Amino acid sequence: MPRRKNHEFTKEDDPRFHNTYQFLKHYRDATYSLKVVVHQLETQFQKEYGTSIDQFLDSVYAAGADLNGSEIAERAKSIERSNKMLKLLDSSVDILRNNHKYGEQYYWILYYSFLSPQELRNTDEIIDKLVPHMGILSFRTFYRRRHAAIEALSAILWGYTAQETLELLNQFFPE
Numbered sequence: 001m002p003r004r005k006n007h008e009f010t011k012e013d014d015p016r017f018h019n020t021y022q023f024l025k026h027y028r029d030a031t032y033s034l035k036v037v038v039h040q041l042e043t044q045f046q047k048e049y050g051t052s053i054d055q056f057l058d059s060v061y062a063a064g065a066d067l068n069g070s071e072i073a074e075r076a077k078s079i080e081r082s083n084k085m086l087k088l089l090d091s092s093v094d095i096l097r098n099n100h101k102y103g104e105q106y107y108w109i110l111y112y113s114f115l116s117p118q119e120l121r122n123t124d125e126i127i128d129k130l131v132p133h134m135g136i137l138s139f140r141t142f143y144r145r146r147h148a149a150i151e152a153l154s155a156i157l158w159g160y161t162a163q164e165t166l167e168l169l170n171q172f173f174p175e
Helices: 015-025 027-049 053-062 071-099 103-115 123-134 139-158 162-172
Strands: none
Touching (some): 015 071, 071 103, 103 123, 103 139
């Protein structure tokens, strides 16, 4: 991966940006898959045990049974892990939307680009959906702001590097 002389990643090569972009690209599919798996599991429990998953687990735990290692426990852990990842992204997007100076604009860009349940066909359609929130945008402006939104979200998800933090502090509190 190319780096600059000072061994810092360029914005395009920053692994945090790449990780966030990949996370966002798979968000719709992950959300849909999680809902399908939970629905299937609930249906299976209803058929096999005549009860909901929550009622089943409450009764098992109340009886002191240990489900560790069972197929039920493994599926539950997998669902829980996926759900935690999605909730992490959702809460990070909320922080961005409510606290960043361009949060509302960034939210709508991310929503129509990655987070809405239905994927839009192309960039033109995304830009059309953004008009009520941001006015008319050129393709260049859209991609520049989308990049900035992903960078801002990356900072929330993965944090700033120590170098970035020191540079920011030095701007406000020079030695």
